[in-house]
Structure formats: C-alpha cells, structure tokens
Amino acid sequence: MSADLGTGPVSNALTADNISVVFGGLVAVNDVSFTIPDQSIVSLIGPNGAGKTTFFNVLTGLYTPTSGDVRFGDRDITGQPPHKIASWGMARTFQNIRLFGLMTAEENVMVAMHSHMRAGIFSTVFGLPKQRREEKEAREVAVDLLDFVGINHTRGEYARNLSYGDQRRLEVARALALKPRVLLLDEPTAGMNPQESARFVEFVHRVRTEKKLAVLLIEHDMSVVMRVSERITVLDRGEKIAEGGPADIKSNQRVIEAYLGKSGAEASEV
Amino acid sequence: MATAELVGPPETREHGRLTHNARWAIGFGTAAVLIFVTYHWVLPSLNANINTFVNSWLPLSVVDECMVWMICALGLNIVVGFAGLLDLGYVAFWAIGGYTAGWLISGQFYNLKIDIFGSPAAGTPGIHINFWLVLVAAAILTALMGILIGAPTLRLKSDYLALVTLGFGEIIPQFFKNGDHLGTLSGSGGFDFTHGERGITPVDPITIGPWKLGPFDLDWQFAVFAAIAAFVIFVCLRLRVGRLGRAWLAIREDELAASMMGVPLMRTKLAAYAVGAVAGGLGGVAFAEHVGGVLPDSFDFSISITLLAMVVLGGMGNVWGVMIGALVLSWINANGLKQVGSTFNSTFGTSWDFPSYNYLMFGLILVLMMLFRREGLLPESRTKLLLREPSRTDVESVGADLEGESA
Ligand SMILES: Nc1ncnc2c1ncn2[C@@H]1O[C@H](COP(=O)(O)OP(=O)(O)O)[C@@H](O)[C@H]1O
Ligand SMILES: [Mg+2]
Numbered sequence: 100m101s102a103d104l105g106t107g108p109v110s111n112a113l114t115a116d117n118i119s120v121v122f123g124g125l126v127a128v129n130d131v132s133f134t135i136p137d138q139s140i141v142s143l144i145g146p147n148g149a150g151k152t153t154f155f156n157v158l159t160g161l162y163t164p165t166s167g168d169v170r171f172g173d174r175d176i177t178g179q180p181p182h183k184i185a186s187w188g189m190a191r192t193f194q195n196i197r198l199f200g201l202m203t204a205e206e207n208v209m210v211a212m213h214s215h216m217r218a219g220i221f222s223t224v225f226g227l228p229k230q231r232r233e234e235k236e237a238r239e240v241a242v243d244l245l246d247f248v249g250i251n252h253t254r255g256e257y258a259r260n261l262s263y264g265d266q267r268r269l270e271v272a273r274a275l276a277l278k279p280r281v282l283l284l285d286e287p288t289a290g291m292n293p294q295e296s297a298r299f300v301e302f303v304h305r306v307r308t309e310k311k312l313a314v315l316l317i318e319h320d321m322s323v324v325m326r327v328s329e330r331i332t333v334l335d336r337g338e339k340i341a342e343g344g345p346a347d348i349k350s351n352q353r354v355i356e357a358y359l360g361k362s363g364a365e366a367s368e369v
Numbered sequence: 370m371a372t373a374e375l376v377g378p379p380e381t382r383e384h385g386r387l388t389h390n391a392r393w394a395i396g397f398g399t400a401a402v403l404i405f406v407t408y409h410w411v412l413p414s415l416n417a418n419i420n421t422f423v424n425s426w427l428p429l430s431v432v433d434e435c436m437v438w439m440i441c442a443l444g445l446n447i448v449v450g451f452a453g454l455l456d457l458g459y460v461a462f463w464a465i466g467g468y469t470a471g472w473l474i475s476g477q478f479y480n481l482k483i484d485i486f487g488s489p490a491a492g493t494p495g496i497h498i499n500f501w502l503v504l505v506a507a508a509i510l511t512a513l514m515g516i517l518i519g520a521p522t523l524r525l526k527s528d529y530l531a532l533v534t535l536g537f538g539e540i541i542p543q544f545f546k547n548g549d550h551l552g553t554l555s556g557s558g559g560f561d562f563t564h565g566e567r568g569i570t571p572v573d574p575i576t577i578g579p580w581k582l583g584p585f586d587l588d589w590q591f592a593v594f595a596a597i598a599a600f601v602i603f604v605c606l607r608l609r610v611g612r613l614g615r616a617w618l619a620i621r622e623d624e625l626a627a628s629m630m631g632v633p634l635m636r637t638k639l640a641a642y643a644v645g646a647v648a649g650g651l652g653g654v655a656f657a658e659h660v661g662g663v664l665p666d667s668f669d670f671s672i673s674i675t676l677l678a679m680v681v682l683g684g685m686g687n688v689w690g691v692m693i694g695a696l697v698l699s700w701i702n703a704n705g706l707k708q709v710g711s712t713f714n715s716t717f718g719t720s721w722d723f724p725s726y727n728y729l730m731f732g733l734i735l736v737l738m739m740l741f742r743r744e745g746l747l748p749e750s751r752t753k754l755l756l757r758e759p760s761r762t763d764v765e766s767v768g769a770d771l772e773g774e775s776a
Pocket of ligand 2: 151152153194
C-alpha cells in the first residue's frame with residue numbers, strides 16, 4: 100500500500116541512489132544520491148559541465164546509469180524506457196527548447212496526453228463516440244493548460260512561430276499535460292530579464308501548489324535559485340559537493356570555490 | 370476575458386480546417402463523378418476527332434492507372450510525410466498486395482477449387498474469392514508484413530532505415546520472381562507459390578454486386594478505384610487529426626522530445642508503417658485488376674522512387690498535395706511524356722526518345738524539390754509560411770541587432 104495521500108508523513112516522489120554515469124573515460128556523474136520530497140521545490144546547481152543535464156537524463160530514462168538506481172514513488176524505474184517513465188508522471192523541459200515546431204501550440208500540449216488517451220486506429224478512423232469524447236476532453240485540458248501558463252492566444256499558432264518566452268511557457272504547458280508528479284525544469288530562465296525571472300519564481304510556486312507536484316530545477320540565476328528553492332544540491336565535476344537550504348549553500352566555502360575558483364573565492368571574502 | 374478568447378478563434382480555426390478538407394473532399398467527389406460521366410456518356414456521343422484526341426492524351430486506362438499510383442502515394446505519405454520515416458522500399462507492399470490478388474482470384478493453385486462469392490470463368494480451378502474480400506485480405510496481409518518488416522528495421526536511425534527498407538524493396542520482388550520451386554534447391558519441382566518470372570495471370574474481373582466487370586468496362590473500374598482512393602483519403606485525414614496522427618508528427622518533428630512526452634516510439638512508428646503498408650496493398654490489388662495479373666518485373670526500385678517523388682512534389686504530409694503530385698507524375702509516367710514527345714518530335718522533326726528520360730526527370734524533381742522547395746508545390750499553408758519566411762524569433766533578433774546599431 101502506498102501512503103502518499105498527501106496527509107501522511109512526507110513521502111519521496113523520487114529517490115536516486117548512488118548514481119554514476121560514465122561516457123567513455125569521462126565520469127559525468129559520480130556516485131550522486133538525491134531525493135525529491137513530494138510537492139517540494141528543489142534545485143540542482145553547479146558550474147557548466149558539472150553533470151546536471153546528464154543527471155536529468157538519467158531520471159527521465161534517456162541514459163541508463165552506469166551504476167545506481169532510481170525509484171519513482173514505489174517503482175524502480177532504472178533502465179525503463181523514457182516514454183514509460185514519462186507516462187508514470189515524470190515531465191521535463193529542455194535546456195535548448197525542443198518543441199514540435201510544425202504543430203500548433205494546442206497540438207504540442209495534446210501530444211503529451213498521448214499516454215493518458217486510449218483511442219486506437221479503428222475508433223479514430225470511424226470517429227466512435229468514445230474517441231470523440233476523449234478528443235474533446237483532451238482539447239479542453241490543453242486549452243486550460245495554455246491558459247494556466249498564460250499563452251492561450253497562441254493556441255492555433257505553430258510552435259516555431261511563437262516568441263522565445265512563449266515557447267518556454269509552451270514547454271511547461273506541454274510537460275504539465277503529462278499530469279506529472281515531478282516536473283524537471285532545465286535552465287528555464289535562460290534568456291529572461293530580471294522582471295521575467297521574478298515572475299517566474301512566483302509561477303513555479305503557483306505550479307507546485309495548484310498542480311500538487313514536486314519541482315526540480317536546474318538553474319544558473321542565483322537570485323532565482325535562492326528565492327525559489329527549499330533545498331539546493333550542488334554538483335561540481337560530477338560530484339555532489341553540498342546540499343542544504345539556501346542560507347547554508349550561500350555560505351558554503353566549497354560552493355563558493357567551485358563557482359569562483361579558489362583565488363576568486365578568497366578575493367570575494369573581503 | 371480569457372474564457373471569451375478561449376471559445377472564439379479556435380472554434381473558427383477548427384471550423385476552417387474542416388471546411389478546407391470538406392472543400393477538397395467535395396472537389397474530389399465531383400471530379401470523380403465528372404470523369405465517370407465524361408467517359409461513360411459524353412465522349413461516346415461526340416465525334417471521332419475529339420475521341421482520338423482524348424484517347425491519345427488521357428485514355429481512360431491511364432486515368433485508372435493514375436488512381437492506383439495515387440492510392441499508393443497516399444500510403445507512402447503516412448510513412449514519410451506524417452511520421453518522417455524515409456522508406457525506399459515501399460514497392461514491396463504494392464507487390465504483396467498484387468500477389469494477394471494473384472493467389473486469391475486466379476487459377477494459380479489449380480489443385481484447389483474454392484469459390485467464395487468469386488467470379489471465375491465456369492469450371493476454372495484455383496481460389497476465387499470476391500474482389501472486395503480480397504481487398505480486405507490484402508489489407509490484413511500487408512499490415513502484418515509491415516509490422517514484420519518494420520519491427521527489426523524501425524529501431525534504426527534514419528539513414529540506416531532508408532538503406533534497410535531499400536533492401537526489403539529488392540528482396541520481396543525477388544522472392545516473388547523465384548518463388549516457383551519452393552522447398553527444393555534444384556530449380557525444378559517443389560511448390561509453385563508465385564509462378565516465377567511468368568507471374569500470375571489472369572486474375573478474375575472485379576465484381577460489383579452480382580455483376581462482373583468486362584475487360585472494356587474501364588469506366589466502372591475507375592469508379593471502383595476512385596472509391597478505394599476515397600477510403601484511403603478518409604483514413605489519412607481522420608488519423609492525422611487524432612491521437613496517433615499527432616504522435617506521428619511529433620516523431621517527425623523531434624523524436625527524442627516525443628519519447629520524453631510519453632509517445633512510445635516503436636509502437637507509433639510501427640503503426641505508421643502498417644497503415645502505410647495497407648494502402649500499398651490496396652493499390653496492389655487494384656493494379657493487379659488493372660493489368661489483369663501480376664508480373665514480378667513490374668515491381669522494381671523505380672516505383673519506390675517515383676512514389677517518393679510524388680510525395681515530395683505534393684508536399685510531405687499534405688494529403689491533398691500528395692494526391693495532386695501523384696496524379697501529375699503518374700500521368701507523365703504513363704502517357705504524358707510519350708505524348709509531349711511525339712508532339713514535339715513531329716513539330717520540330719526530331720526523334721528524341723522522351724519516355725526514356727522519365728526517371729531522370731523524377732530524380733531531378735526529387736533533388737530540386739529538396740534543394741529549393743522542400744514544402745512541396747502545394748504545401749499546407751502553415752509549412753509554406755514557415756519554410757519560406759524567417760521565423761519570428763529570427764526577425765526579432767535581427768531587429769535587436771539593428772536597434773543596437775542605431776543606438
Ligand atoms: N552523451 C554524452 N556523451 C559524452 N559526453 C557527454 C554526454 N552528455 C554529456 N557529456 C559530458 O558530461 C559532462 C556533463 O555535462 P552536462 O550534464 O551537460 O553538464 P551541465 O548540464 O551541468 O552543464 C560534460 O563534460 C559533457 O561534455
Ligand atoms: Mg545542462
């Protein structure tokens with residue numbers, strides 16, 4: 100029996116144990132353990148090349164870890180194919196936006212409902228009542244989600260035609276269509292100005308509360324990270340070097356060194 | 370306010386799309402009826418000159434053949450245009466459909482005597498199953514073969530997929546060509562499955578209810594082929610706007626992102642392959658009826674390439690565009706080039722062999738289209754906009770640069 104009815108003690112949406120990923124000779128992720136409590140907001144930070152995206156790719160099933168395992172709720176998902184993991188409620192956005200360019204915003208969102216829909220070839224061709232109803236409901240959900248991220252006006256436009264900011268929002272709407280338990284956001288504020296980033300922090304809180312999901316954020320903008328995260332994990336060269344609340348991380352010597360280099364850290368200590 | 374927007378434009382957009390398809394469907398139906406009426410009633414009542422002219426430029430047998438090409442091109446469009454899987458061996462399914470007809474409506478298996486609503490000449494042995502049931506049988510068989518061929522193949526990345534499908538497109542016709550002595554290595558005896566290079570002829574005529582089509586009922590044959598085409602068009606359009614069609618397009622656009630959004634790649638690709646194969650099978654049965662049998666030599670690589678040229682010319686993924694592309698190219702292939710050639714030769718006193726250039730021409734069409742007009746001649750309005758104009762973000766970044774300079 101699972102106990103995650105939201106009232107009991109905090110359960111973990113996701114648990115990664117001793118994950119290592121090796122590419123040829125390069126150890127991209129080295130023995131990293133990590134948990135995401137249900138309905139929490141946690142961040143993964145670290146310099147470029149630290150292994151953050153690689154870690155994401157392990158969680159979503161794109162890479163099978165060289166060693167270690169990943170549990171999603173009560174389920175061991177290590178080595179499972181991405182589409183299954185996604186259908187169980189792991190949704191992500193991409194560091195470099197990856198929308199379906201020649202499909203409308205609405206269609207983009209509806210693609211992510213694929214695993215929750217049932218219609219087969221026969222019922223689609225003949226437009227059986229069940230298929231029609233399912234299609235209508237999916238469309239309504241898509242519209243609600245576009246509304247939720249504030250880009251309802253783009254519904255019939257092709258994803259490639261949207262502005263950069265709207266494309267980022269569309270990626271979130273599409274991810275939410277999976278009805279995720281965990282939402283992974285890979286550098287979502289890249290290219291945003293400070294006001295937009297501030298609004299984004301509010302948005303993440305709203306997503307967490309209204310959609311009742313946990314958010315894992317990869318983020319470079321420290322002001323965003325410090326304001327939004329309940330817990331921060333720091334990776335450097337594939338290793339976890341620190342973990343804790345924003346205040347702990349801010350004052351952590353190893354983190355400052357990793358970011359600024361040893362001499363830089365000393366200089367900034369004045 | 371948000372809810373008002375919510376119902377406004379999207380409804381009209383959907384409405385617009387429906388009427389767009391409806392317009393084309395009505396257009397197709399009207400054209401089919403007009404063609405039938407013209408060849409059935411109008412032409413016979415006109416004078417001989419007009420009949421000669423029509424019979425040299427657009428004889429009814431060519432119209433019928435064009436319908437077969439169109440059915441197959443629509444099937445290939447599902448694989449290449451919708452799902453973005455480059456298939457260079459689509460002729461295999463055309464051949465399988467053809468041989469299904471060969472086996473099920475001829476005297477090929479002469480020690481059997483099976484007649485299921487068939488139309489055999491009195492007393493002929495063999496299997497004689499009703500034409501419409503054979504269509505169903507071919508659909509099932511090609512779907513199964515599509516899955517069988519696709520299952521090991523579709524795991525490959527696109528370049529390799531193209532190569533392997535090319536191989537299957539060669540192997541299957543070879544099997545039909547050499548399948549007349551199954552079970553032996555000696556080249557004689559054994560089970561005659563495909564009748565070798567001689568192919569299987571004749572096949573029984575098409576039946577419409579109790580009535581058998583005669584060899585000169587090409588107008589009725591056209592009506593039957595147009596009905597099959599209409600069915601294939603309907604299937605394409607319905608699937609395109611549903612759950613499966615979205616998944617196909619998503620895979621075409623970004624396979625990795627699609628899988629991350631819960632789309633099972635193998636299953637979805639297999640579905641595209643199987644549904645596409647079914648259209649090839651239906652076209653194959655129709656073609657067997659059109660030429661009165663199946664000949665293994667008629668199924669070669671050039672067919673796969675010609676079909677691909679039709680899909681590319683019409684605009685990958687666009688059902689109506691592909692239809693037009695198929696009609697134009699199949700007419701050129703069957704009759705147009707020959708007629709243009711003989712007119713040209715008699716006007717200028719030359720003696721060029723125009724039809725021998727047709728594959729050169731299709732190859733050129735493929736290359737030129739890919740270089741200069743990837744959206745096809747009749748692209749979906751969206752594709753045209755997107756491929757010919759810089760996308761908005763490009764414009765914006767250019768704008769930003771310009772502003773920076775003027776500041
Ligand atoms: N598919 C891959 N093959 C080989 N090396 C990779 C692959 N993916 C990432 N890497 C390497 O792993 C390291 C971590 O990369 P990444 O996870 O993208 O870092 P981050 O997202 O933290 O900037 C980098 O050195 C990168 O070059
Ligand atoms: Mg990264």
